[in-house]
Amino acid sequence: MPCFSCGARQTDPVRGASPWKRGVRRQTQVLICPDCQRTHDLDLDTCASCGSIALICRLGEVECRSCGAVRLAERPTAAPERPCAPERADGLADEVAAALDRVLGRFSPA
Template sequence: MPCFRCGARQTDPVRGASPWRRGVLADHQVLVCPACQAAGGWSDALDHCSCCGSAALVCRLGDVECRECGHTREAVRDEPGRAPEPAPAAPSPGADLSQEVAAALDRVLGRPLT
């Protein structure tokens, strides 16, 4: 799942906590990359808890739950199974998806990197 703001894709995780943050937008789970977190203002675009106002929401099994106060409500979706489209990502140098996939396959299959 790409970042909902910039469209950046997650890379292979390292051990420990992920620097990516979760949130809920239009009752769909979304991710926020570290760069967008550093830019600020990202939580303003997300849904907030109706009880405590926190943006620390998670969506699971058709419910939206606040991680701050524990308030749970049913997720309301216009089109089931369809998440909002992420913002188009600005192309970055060397960000060709086919190259990323080939590199990941090489790592997984133990092939030498070229």
């Protein structure tokens, strides 16, 4: 998953924890690259209880990592700026299948 702001792809860290951070924006889990973390106007969702941006979204719920408050994620009313993961899944699945075919020496009939 690329950075939601600049589109940079995440790379494997040399050692230790990843410098990339998670956040929630418009009810969707996003990744934030180290460069974009320095930007103070990321427009991330905040916790209604404590105001923290340390949120995670999973299984239709948004949880605050600061205070532990949990709420249901609402479906966005407007179209997202970038396609969400389910909309990109078909293309990604095709890319992965093609890569596996190349690596494993399988060829599909023309």
